[in-house]
Amino acid sequence: MTDHIALCPNPLRDKGYQLALKAREMLEAEGYTVTVSPVYHGDGAAPPPAGLRLLPLEEAVRGAKLLVSFGGDGTILRVARAAMELDVPILGVNLGNKGFMAELERDQIDGLLEAVRGNYKPSIRMMLEAELWREGRLLLRDGALNDVVVSGVVHTIDLCAMSEETVVTQFSGDGIVVSTPTGSTAYSMAAGGPIVEPCAENIILTPVCPHALAARSFVLAPERTVTILPSRAGDRAVLSVDGGAAVPLRNGDVLKIRKSRHRTVLAHVGNKSFFDRAYEKLGERR
DSSP, X not given: OOXXXXXXXXXXXXXXXXXXXXXXXXXXXXXXXEEEOOSOOSTTOOOOOTTOOBOOHHHHTTTOSEEEEEESHXXXXXXXXXXXXXXXXXXXXXXXXXXXXXXXXXXXXXXXXXXXXXXXXXXXXXXXXXXXXXTTEEEEEEEESSEEEEEESSSOEEEEEEETTXXXXXXXXXXXXXXXXXXXXXXXXXXXOOOOOTTSOOEEEEEESOSOTTOOOEEEOTTOEEEEEEESOTTTEEEEETTOOOEEOOTTOEEEXXXXXXEXXXXXXXXXXXXXXXXXXXXXXX
8 A cells, every 4th residue: 555645735724834844744754755735826825945845736646545634624625626536535634714524623733643544434425516518518517525606796696406307496596505415514504504414415405595485405315416597697697616716607507416426535533523523613512
C-alpha cells in the first residue's frame, strides 16, 4: 500500500501553511511521503513559504493513501471534487466555522497519525451528477457532494421540479436546493429542509422562500432522476454546483440531477456520532 499522504490546505484559512507544515513534519518523522497541494490560489491567498514545493491537487490525489483537508467544509468539497473518481479517503481538519464534515479541530492535529495508520472508519457519501441542457445540447456536467442550487438573482423565479415525468413541486420563489444527505445540514437545512443521516442515500428537494404554503421539502429515492425546469429565468437565475461559479440560466434550460456513479469517502475517527456533531455545530450541545 502507498505511503503517500496529500495535505490540502486552504491558504485563506491555514495562514502561512502553518498547520499543513506542522502535519508534514509530524508525518515525515513517521516515514510517510508527504505532498502539499493547496486548494485555492485566488485573491487573498498568501504565497507559500520560500522553498515549499507545491503539487497540483489533481496530481496529488492519484496514488495517495489519504487526503487531509485544512479549512472549512468548502475546502472538503473542493478536495472531494478532485478525488471523486478514485475513492481516496478524505480527513477534514476544521479551520472554518461549522465544519460538519471535518473530523478534527485545529488543536486535535495529533489525531492525524491514527488516521494515516488506518485507524478510521470509512464513511461512504453519495454524490449527485448534474447536467445542464440547452436547446438539446449538453452545456455542463458536474458532480456534487453537497448540493445543486438554482437561485434567482434579485427577483423571484418560477420553478418546476419533476421526477420521471411527474411534477414533484411547482412554485414561484427564490430558488431550489437539490441536496445529498451530506448536504442536508448546509443550505438545504437553512431553507427549512430535513436533516438526513449522511450515510443514507436520498435526493432531497428543498424550495427556497417559496410563495406557496404547499411547497415543502421532498425526500426522494436515490434511483430518481430530478428534472428542474426554470421559467422567467432570463437574466435572473443562476445554477451553482457545490458552491462553485454561478452559471446563468435561460428560459427553456433543462437541468437533470441524478445519483452519481462516483462517491466520496470520508475518514471517520474517534467516537463522536453524526448526531453529537450536529448538536455541537448547531450550538445546542456543549
